[in-house]
Amino acid sequence: MAKKKQIEVDLNSGWAYAPAPESKGHIKIKPQYNQFIGGKFVKPSNGKYFDTINPANSEKLSSIALGNAKDVDKAVRAARKAYSEVWSKLSGKERGKYIFRIARLIQERAREFSVIESLDGGKTIRESRDVDVPLAANHFFYYAGWADKLEYAFPNKRPTSLGVAGQIIPWNFPLLMAAWKIAPALAAGNTVVLKPAETTSLTALKLAELIKDSGLPDGVVNIVTGFGDTGAAIVNHPDVNKVAFTGSTGVGKIIQRAIAGTNKKCTLELGGKAANIIFEDASINQAVEGIVNGIYFNQGHVCCAGSRLFVQESVYEEVIRKLKDRMNTLIVGDPMDKNTDIGAINSKEQLDIINKYIKIGQQEGAEFYQPACKLPQKGNWCPPTLFTNVSQSSRITQEEIFGPVLAVQTFRTVDEVIAKANNTPYGLSAGIWTDKGAKIFNMTTKMRAGVVWANTYNKFDPTSPFGGYKESGFGREGGLHGLSAYLNLN
């Protein structure tokens, strides 16, 4: 009979995994990428380029065209021309076939896209391979089928396309967000000018190559690259009929103000600070998986991340112990290694923001925990981080950190946790963990959030509408609901 000593399991030593690098020999990244306008790859009008960096080793991957308002204008004109001369005249059936083609081409080149996504953005190859790229292909496949069925989507309405859609996407899911934006826009009969985030332009430009291969008429999809002012030029362009933005709430508000007084239709998918709520009657082991998946998926660069954990007091010790155990099994490091769980932080700027909040958390007196893990010398890294003993008024529980940082609070009653969970300007997502069905329905109904995961977390599907309440934005992406963002309903 074993003696009762310090009881803990050691998950950090012994049989360790040898490096298992994804091969990248077959991947071609050109030294320079131009913008995709009117079906051609064109140089930026000012001749300027900026570097795109591999955040895992700080090395330059390629140069990207620095688009300005002139380039945006060119792209909008190309999109308008394609809209009025070709795309709006095409039947839904034919539009759909083009979109199906794009889906298929992504599937064929899936591994290549995964590798480039991981190189450029720092996310693990496991996630880009198993999540981002397949979901992107599926999204095109799903919306392709809608193109000739729009009149079934909205009872008693005659849907018509809007025209040119200006779309601005973030760096956390570069290809997937491009798919979320482009697929429904095309299915609904619009043409597109899309700007990827400046740190992650590569897969959007590879997508442009693929779109060219698909034979999609010139100008239906245009991709301009650059920084915030390039995006602003899209938002402010008078011939853009629709603005779709995914990114921070701060920028979302700027966009909402910018289009005031215009007839531009707008959807915003903004920040979040989701509550992930663990009740004492939950399947605790699976709930711990849900916590990990909720906050450490994609380095916590997820707008719907479960960054506020609420644990019922009776199971608090158990949950925290199990969470720490699980954190010790997470492998932080080279995104290209198939065994890596947490990759590189997307940019130096983002790492600074995360570190700032970690410092704030420590100054606020919260208990801080990070598992011991070896980090690579070069690149941007942040180990999975846990703050316990925080309160509702701590800044780390109020503000979106967008990194692998979890703030834990306890609660006693259902009413208390509902009030605390909703006590935020955000309303994108929430998580509920309990084995009791009646409690699930009460909780999921009371959460002021657009996506509620019960006994699961961070699940996405093309058929499933996604989007926020309150300052997390308006409009939905995915599913039937995602179509209305790109249609006039007459």
Added chain:
Amino acid sequence: MIRIKSKDLLPDFKFSPAVDQVGIEERTARFQTRSIKSETKVVGLKKVLNMIDLTTLEGKDTPGKVKQMCYKAQHLHDSIPDLPSTAAVCVYPSMVSLAKAELIGSGVKVASVSTAFPSGQAPMEVKIGDTKFAVDQGADEIDMVISRGRFHTGDYNFVFDEIAAIKEACGKARLKVILETGELGTLDKVRRASDIAMYAGADFIKTSTGKISVAATMPVTLVMLEAIKDYYYKTGIMIGMKPAGGISKAKLALHYLVMVRETLGDAWLTNEWFRFGASSLANDVLMQLVKQETGAYQSADYFSID
């Protein structure tokens, strides 16, 4: 011989923790994305060999068959130097003394099934007699089956007491308790049966008899590993785990090791605490080991069937 001294410490097994099947399956899928390469793979494969309970449990078992298997357990593939032996051989009680004799000095243990294996549909006296016979014949380990029928009727006390009685009959032999998870219906019940077995005195919990079509799976094994971990945190007592049946490929076996490592830690990665109940796994592991050494994919013709 109940290890829990006070009855107050016994949980009400009706309230064993709930298990979410989809969550469990997502977790096991995640283990299977672990890529095991080069030295890690070689070390892992050798661990696997050393964790095997080489098994024959057939009506047509003969002394000849058991002898051959006992030789194989000690000489897995003599052309590779420094190979371990298997952990044990697993046989019916009638074959224990023979196996014991064949394995003298090898370190390979003899495990015997008992308690009217595989159905367990026999009176208590018969089960105790069955167990005592096997122990008297020299069995180092006893693999008992729980009374699934009684379990399904909700008679957890009966199941508990039966395990405790068999544990007592085992004496020094280590007791593996077979839950026959393929007959339990849900993962919640797998968890409940695991808890009953551990609190009643099991040294190991084991998935299956190998006699029904759904034997060991990664989700079922993970549920049991989590039960072991929770029990360990509650009592400080380590319990072993034995998935049995259906694990015949080296790659899958390695993923079981990954699962053990990331759930319970390295301390469980020895044959004292983890076993594979398998008959054909060893050869696939051997083929992989030779492939690692030579770089060439192997043919079954070059590996002995015993």
Added chain:
Amino acid sequence: MAKTVTKKNVKVLENINGVAKTNRLLVLKTYKIYIGGKFPRTESGRYYELKDSSGNLLANMCLSSRKDYRNAVVAARGASGPWAERAAFNRSQILYRIGEMLEGRRAQFVDELMQMGSSKLSAEQEVDLSIDRLIYYAGWCDKYTQIFSSINPVASAHFNFSVPEATGVVAAITSESTGLLGLVSIIAPVIAGGNSIIALASETHALCAISFAEVINSSDVPGGVVNIITGKEDELHKHMSTHMDVNSFIYAGSNAEHLKTIQVNAADNVKRILDYSKVEWNSEEGQSPYFISDHQETKTTWHPIENIGGSSSKY
């Protein structure tokens, strides 16, 4: 506050009672505002004169202040949750009740509209259409959810569905040109969908807005679900649109500059803006379940589906 007795008021009474002539001094109504189920005067003490087309004073209306609006938002916030959680069937019955009450006071509203300049025919049409519109939306209360919901066939082992939920607190600047129909056409779908509302009545057609508040107040509508204030769009639109506890904003006025200001201010807390300035309330397009869905948020819920043995229904 003393009231001037006008010829018009006398005539009204004659019409209502069908009496040829009376010398009886009329008892006139003080038009107050409606906040949280009560009829306070504006906290500011200010008023504006509502006159008929000939320049005769109809009433001194409350010139509501930003504080009145703030009080109304507090009332609306308090009422919104419980209202949204009422059974849809119950909301349906309450909307129907509003229709019943309005029907019972049909003549009063016709008369008020006529005082404010409508012809008898158009006043009658407007009241009839308003009553019918309430009945229309009463019927939608327990149906729109079915129209706008979906079961989403996700590829993983999860049950996934999307349902509309009330956005919360809605503020509205209503149509200036209609006194009753524009107000009813905005309030009805918003509350049918479980929201609460603060509506700024038409400045120049305010009489029946307050009378409509009396109808609401006698129709089992919980206090705070509907709040109606009177005053000037020019003065209030900025404050109304900056309020951080308002989730959604309807503009049915006609001032493009005001709309733009509202849209800019709305960004402070990412309010949803609904521009109804071009809607013809008098036509078929003035009613539709899409006016309900305008103030709904889509909530998508996921839950795993357990299936141990790969069991199938096999029929």
